[in-house]
Amino acid sequence: TTMLWNDRLVKEEEIKLSIEDRGYQFGDGVYEVIKIYNGSMFTVTEHIDRFYESAEKINIVIPYTKDVLHKMVYDLIEANEIVNGYVYFQITRGSSPRAHAFPTPTPEPVFIAYTMKGERSIEKYEKGVKAKFVEDIRWLRCDIKSLNLLGNVLAKEAAQQAGCYEAIQHRGEIVTEGSSSNMYGIKDGVLYTHPTNNLILNGITRRVIMSLCEEIGLPFIEEAFTTGQAIDMDEFFMSSTSSEITPIIQIDDNIIGNGKPGEWTRKLQAAFDARVQQLGSL
Numbered sequence: 001t002t003m004l005w006n007d008r009l010v011k012e013e014e015i016k017l018s019i020e021d022r023g024y025q026f027g028d029g030v031y032e033v034i035k036i037y038n039g040s041m042f043t044v045t046e047h048i049d050r051f052y053e054s055a056e057k058i059n060i061v062i063p064y065t066k067d068v069l070h071k072m073v074y075d076l077i078e079a080n081e082i083v084n085g086y087v088y089f090q091i092t093r094g095s096s097p098r099a100h101a102f103p104t105p106t107p108e109p110v111f112i113a114y115t116m117k118g119e120r121s122i123e124k125y126e127k128g129v130k131a132k133f134v135e136d137i138r139w140l141r142c143d144i145k146s147l148n149l150l151g152n153v154l155a156k157e158a159a160q161q162a163g164c165y166e167a168i169q170h171r172g173e174i175v176t177e178g179s180s181s182n183m184y185g186i187k188d189g190v191l192y193t194h195p196t197n198n199l200i201l202n203g204i205t206r207r208v209i210m211s212l213c214e215e216i217g218l219p220f221i222e223e224a225f226t227t228g229q230a231i232d233m234d235e236f237f238m239s240s241t242s243s244e245i246t247p248i249i250q251i252d253d254n255i256i257g258n259g260k261p262g263e264w265t266r267k268l269q270a271a272f273d274a275r276v277q278q279l280g281s282l
């Protein structure tokens with residue numbers, strides 16, 4: 001398949017990455033994942049904006065304008081004829097002899113993008129999934145979509161070892177977010193989710209959900225809740241680019257609500273589907 005290596009569309013075999021790339025040695029870089037529905041990128045502007053924001057927070061200067069990067073990624077999707085799937089891209093600080101501090105002179109950042117084919121996992125959306133509480137042991141800049149994902153990796157692995165689809169991370173009693181998703185509880189007709197600060201990623205799907213809540217008349221309250229409150233919610237769900245809105249019907253041994261995806265959650269899913277249908281061309 002075709003991939004992007006810096007600003008060039010190349011065959012995978014042509015890509016040469018250095019052992020001393022700081023992404024490889026330090027996780028020193030940032031990334032994005034955008035979902036492609038019927039040949040169009042969903043919320044592409046928001047993802048590209050967040051990519052530049054994440055890069056800026058760690059002082060990586062992306063050597064393209066947003067428009068050029070958008071065009072590059074568009075051309076990649078076209079080259080690979082992706083109808084439904086994903087585009088992944090990342091940028092690292094570049095390559096330099098191994099030393100922790102930023103290298104001088106500043107190396108050329110290394111940009112890579114590739115596509116994946118994939119259909120929506122309808123069964124998960126309809127039946128819901130189980131989740132596991134996992135202590136949030138990550139650093140204090142979870143707002144950066146960093147390549148350093150070890151905490152997230154360990155959380156997801158712990159969930160999967162327990163037969164669960166996702167981890168619900170908590171710092172002390174406070175529920176923060178999933179290993180690669182945001183978390184929401186609904187109680188007495190009100191939706192609660194952790195506020196966007198340094199402890200969670202400001203999800204693009206979360207922003208879509210905020211707008212869908214307004215559309216369907218569900219109050220969206222950015223207020224943290226505890227693990228104890230979480231298991232007492234009427235409905236619970238997670239969101240991400242890949243999982244969209246996935247109901248959570250059980251947390252550890254606790255059944256949420258009646259153990260089926262809730263009414264509000266299903267309304268949100270329907271409103272989300274309608275947004276996807278509205279997608280124009282790229």
Ligand code: PLP
Binds near residue numbers: 152205
């Ligand atoms: N939180 C974390 C830690 C993530 O990695 C992700 C996405 O992968 C999300 C939340 C959800 O963000 P988005 O809706 O932009 O995919």
